[in-house]
Amino acid sequence: MERTLAIIKPDAFAAGHAGGILARIYEEGFRVIGMKKLALSEKQAAGFYYVHEGKPFFDDLKGFMSSGPCVVMVLEADGAIRKWRDLMGATNPADAAAGTLRKEFGTSLGRNAVHGSDAPETAAFEVGYFFAGLDLL
Structure with a gap:
């Protein structure tokens, strides 16, 4: 099983989309x-x-990510990094495919609702930035 970091960014959290995003995460088998x-x-x-x-x-980016609450998560699944990136969609919501989180919840390139690690090395750094080993169940 692979792990990746996921963030529900301040824009999506403030707009009340955290529950909908979490539901999709579970629906997709993470x-x-x-x-x-x-x-x-x-x-x-x-x-x-x-x-x-x-x-x-x-x-x-610094200002936006510190503008309000966010939700950071470690997701686990077979091929979690690719699977999460596919669910997120293109960085710019205008270019994201229908059914992706950024298409549904993002409003602009800078306010695109979610973040995800782009490679195993990045995931290792990002998970470690927010979570200690004992935090992960």
Whole structure:
């Protein structure tokens, strides 16, 4: 079984979509083995998204991710990374396929409802950023 990090971002949380997103996660056969509701500080958001430091959108990303509560989760499934990315859809909701979370719940490129790890190495860092081993069931 593979693990990936998933985040319900502040825009989707504020709009009341966390329940709908969680329902889809379970419907698609993921196991949620860790989950926390957090309010990230700008420093925590910067640490999590450090790979984007220096890019033009970095400050907006930090500000957005620290603008309100989010839900961070560790999902487990066969091929969890690809499976979650497929369920999320394209980064820009305008380009996302019908039936994907970003198409349904995202409103713009910068407010696209959910985050997911893009590779096993990224997933290992991201899961470890928010969860200790004993947090995962």
